[in-house]
Amino acid sequence: MDILGETAKELYRALDNKEIQTGLKRSISNLSISVDRVLNVWPYLEELASKVREIKEETLNNLDYYIDLTMRNVKRSHGHPYFARNREEALKILDEIIGDDSPLLIVKAKSMVTEEVGIREHLISLGHSVYETDLGELLIQISRDKPMHAIAPAIHIPKEGAIELLRRLGLNVREGMNIEEIVMEVRSFLRRKFVDADIGISGANVVAADTGSIILISNEGNIRNTTSLPPVHIAVTGVEKIMPTLSDAFMQALVQAGYAGLYPPTYLSIIAGPSSTADIEYHRVYGVHGPKEFHMILYDGGRLSAIKDPFLSEQLLCIRCGRCQAECPVWGLTGNIWGGNVYGGPMGIVWTAIVENISLASALSLFCLVCGRCMEVCPMKIDMPHIIRNLKSRLNL
Amino acid sequence: MPLPIKDVIRMIIENTRKSGAPIPLPPEIATGWADGMDIPRGGETVIYTGLLYQLLPYLNASIKKLESLEENAVGATLLKLGKIISKVIDINKLISSVSRDELEKQYDVLRSIAIMLRNADIEYGYLYEDEMYSGVLLFDMGLDDFFKEHIEKVYSVLRKNRVKRIITIDPHTTHVMRTVYPKYLPEYDIEVKNYLEILSSKGLNGGMKSGVEGVIHDPCYYARFQNIIDEPRQLLNAAGVTVLEPPLKTRKLTFCCGGPIESISPKLSRNIAEMRLDELKNINRRIIVLCPICYSNFSRVADRNLVIEDISRLLVKAFGE
Ligand code: SF4
Numbered sequence: 001m002d003i004l005g006e007t008a009k010e011l012y013r014a015l016d017n018k019e020i021q022t023g024l025k026r027s028i029s030n031l032s033i034s035v036d037r038v039l040n041v042w043p044y045l046e047e048l049a050s051k052v053r054e055i056k057e058e059t060l061n062n063l064d065y066y067i068d069l070t071m072r073n074v075k076r077s078h079g080h081p082y083f084a085r086n087r088e089e090a091l092k093i094l095d096e097i098i099g100d101d102s103p104l105l106i107v108k109a110k111s112m113v114t115e116e117v118g119i120r121e122h123l124i125s126l127g128h129s130v131y132e133t134d135l136g137e138l139l140i141q142i143s144r145d146k147p148m149h150a151i152a153p154a155i156h157i158p159k160e161g162a163i164e165l166l167r168r169l170g171l172n173v174r175e176g177m178n179i180e181e182i183v184m185e186v187r188s189f190l191r192r193k194f195v196d197a198d199i200g201i202s203g204a205n206v207v208a209a210d211t212g213s214i215i216l217i218s219n220e221g222n223i224r225n226t227t228s229l230p231p232v233h234i235a236v237t238g239v240e241k242i243m244p245t246l247s248d249a250f251m252q253a254l255v256q257a258g259y260a261g262l263y264p265p266t267y268l269s270i271i272a273g274p275s276s277t278a279d280i281e282y283h284r285v286y287g288v289h290g291p292k293e294f295h296m297i298l299y300d301g302g303r304l305s306a307i308k309d310p311f312l313s314e315q316l317l318c319i320r321c322g323r324c325q326a327e328c329p330v331w332g333l334t335g336n337i338w339g340g341n342v343y344g345g346p347m348g349i350v351w352t353a354i355v356e357n358i359s360l361a362s363a364l365s366l367f368c369l370v371c372g373r374c375m376e377v378c379p380m381k382i383d384m385p386h387i388i389r390n391l392k393s394r395l396n397l
Numbered sequence: 398m399p400l401p402i403k404d405v406i407r408m409i410i411e412n413t414r415k416s417g418a419p420i421p422l423p424p425e426i427a428t429g430w431a432d433g434m435d436i437p438r439g440g441e442t443v444i445y446t447g448l449l450y451q452l453l454p455y456l457n458a459s460i461k462k463l464e465s466l467e468e469n470a471v472g473a474t475l476l477k478l479g480k481i482i483s484k485v486i487d488i489n490k491l492i493s494s495v496s497r498d499e500l501e502k503q504y505d506v507l508r509s510i511a512i513m514l515r516n517a518d519i520e521y522g523y524l525y526e527d528e529m530y531s532g533v534l535l536f537d538m539g540l541d542d543f544f545k546e547h548i549e550k551v552y553s554v555l556r557k558n559r560v561k562r563i564i565t566i567d568p569h570t571t572h573v574m575r576t577v578y579p580k581y582l583p584e585y586d587i588e589v590k591n592y593l594e595i596l597s598s599k600g601l602n603g604g605m606k607s608g609v610e611g612v613i614h615d616p617c618y619y620a621r622f623q624n625i626i627d628e629p630r631q632l633l634n635a636a637g638v639t640v641l642e643p644p645l646k647t648r649k650l651t652f653c654c655g656g657p658i659e660s661i662s663p664k665l666s667r668n669i670a671e672m673r674l675d676e677l678k679n680i681n682r683r684i685i686v687l688c689p690i691c692y693s694n695f696s697r698v699a700d701r702n703l704v705i706e707d708i709s710r711l712l713v714k715a716f717g718e
Contacts (some may be wrong), residue, residue: 389536
């Protein structure tokens with residue numbers, strides 16, 4: 001069957017799947033109410049959002065310059081910067097960093113770019129033990145589903161489903177446990193992994209070119225543990241995440257957290273290079289309580305050519321807050337099943353065109369209502385209806 | 398089983414190219430609403446129906462047919478056998494399956510609008526059988542080449558009739574003819590006004606409270622793309638209708654009725670309509686719609702105790718005398 005027929009079938013399966021429907025319904029209205037509340041209580045976020053858009057436009061126009069600047073400043077802060085054009089290059093760099101050691105224990109923070117590259121699967125195939133440490137993403141890892149939402153990947157899995165999945169991983173969770181008890185079990189399970197891990201892998205919510213820093217947003221606290229307990233920290237992130245300065249980057253992080261309905265974010269980690277001390281005789285030693293090594297892989301994966309596409313380029317302004325997904329009528333019934341391998345929903349159709357392939361994105365686009373709600377709620381005001389309609393026009397009839 | 402979507406799209410293209418509309422509409426059906434209305438033929442300013450209201454009962458019948466093909470076993474087998482959609486759906490049968498009643502309901506909307514415009518002292522004519530479908534479905538589906546080919550014809554008919562201004566009556570035709578045409582036809586110089594904008598600028602006042610209340614469902618294209626949000630509310634208030642608002646999903650944040658993908662995926666479209674109606678019906682059993690597509694998609698899934706009503710039918714009670 002053709003790609004369009006397959007897409008339609010998948011969507012119909014989602015519509016008929018009770019578990020997905022219940023999960024989506026329960027989570028979406030909560031998500032949309034919390035964003036609305038955040039924007040009412042902290043109205044300055046809207047102002048920041050329009051500033052962020054302006055700065056990002058300017059940055060994307062000079063992205064080569066900012067990639068170079070970021071690389072130089074990562075080096076200056078004693079980190080190791082890399083640039084990967086595609087998946088193969090990214091995995092090769094990763095293999096070189098990790099070396100041929102015996103099987104390692106690796107903890108991971110949730111990151112869509114690492115999904116794009118397929119890092120977890122790759123490392124597991126090499127015999128390493130890899131654990132996602134974001135609870136939602138851990139459920140996705142066990143279920144082998146694709147993440148359903150940029151911020152809340154397991155939005156479609158109700159409590160009963162979560163218990164069953166965690167049991168498969170050997171956790172001591174039982175039917176009838178309340179959600180608090182389940183979370184406690186996960187905490188103690190992952191706590192040991194954090195302490196024993198050889199490597200921590202994260203993405204980055206934003207990158208600051210002038211300092212070579214990354215900013216990571218988290219509420220669970222897993223990101224701090226992932227990025228500071230293991231001796232090696234590897235951050236993998238898309239080049240479009242670069243902002244010119246640390247203060248610009250900070251602004252973007254606040255906007256992303258706010259439009260994801262998670263404001264104030266419980267933790268914002270700003271990381272520039274490995275941990276170090278010069279407290280004895282002013283002699284600099286790397287690797288104190290935090291990692292000894294910090295690596296940053298800047299990933300292209302289709303982004304740089306998308307900059308040249310008159311339609312797709314606007315999507316590179318996206319800060320992945322996921323709000324367009326939660327507010328989209330079609331996504332509300334299908335989740336990321338209406339999407340490519342990694343990204344779904346309005347933003348996801350366009351991201352699929354950028355990082356996967358245009359024909360899949362075109363097939364997905366046909367199910368878009370072009371109702372414009374995504375653009376209305378998007379902090380970056382990305383004209384997704386316009387881009388998606390263009391993707392429809394690229395369908396081969 | 399999902400429809401063979403490409404066949405559906407090809408059928409829409411074929412029909413529009415051959416007959417000017419996604420479903421070939423006999424001219425007497427397209428213009429029947431104006432019988433006895435004494436609207437002058439042509440003129441610099443014309444009411445422009447874009448045929449959407451008239452097409453509605455037929456679109457509805459075809460969606461029902463598509464839906465049954467999706468759902469029942471025979472339909473699924475036919476689809477599997479690869480029978481192309483246009484062979485499975487007999488257009489002539491489809492047209493004769495629509496009852497006079499259903500058509501009259503849409504005519505009532507058109508007549509209400511025409512009467513209110515006349516009462517507000519707006520001078521306008523009508524192109525009768527010369528009036529063409531706007532091509533909006535081709536645009537929505539991203540069929541740019543066919544869309545351009547179609548709207549060139551529309552524009553040349555408008556020019557041949559020396560039309561300078563059109564009064565549109567639905568959100569899709571308004572959007573496409575006001576905002577989209579100029580992007581494809583740089584020379585396009587037709588002024589487009591929507592009837593709600595015109596009526597609301599007249600400061601009409603129907604006086605008394607009518608005692609009627611209903612929940613308003615903003616169509617996406619009015620609210621988000623044409624910024625027609627206050628006008629319908631102001632007119633309904635002036636007509637004495639109490640307007641109730643859905644929480645959060647209203648005005649610019651209105652929620653789609655699912656209509657735009659009804660021919661690509663009737664099932665998904667229906668699910669979206671149900672989701673939206675669930676919310677609206679908890680506020681009031683009268684749902685005020687401003688768009689024929691919303692009307693049709695909601696009517697397809699609504700229980701009997703709900704009243705889906707076009708705004709013009711409420712306004713005409715106050716401004717139609
Ligand atoms: S497109 Fe806009 S709303 Fe959607 S994830 Fe990106 S920034 Fe957020």
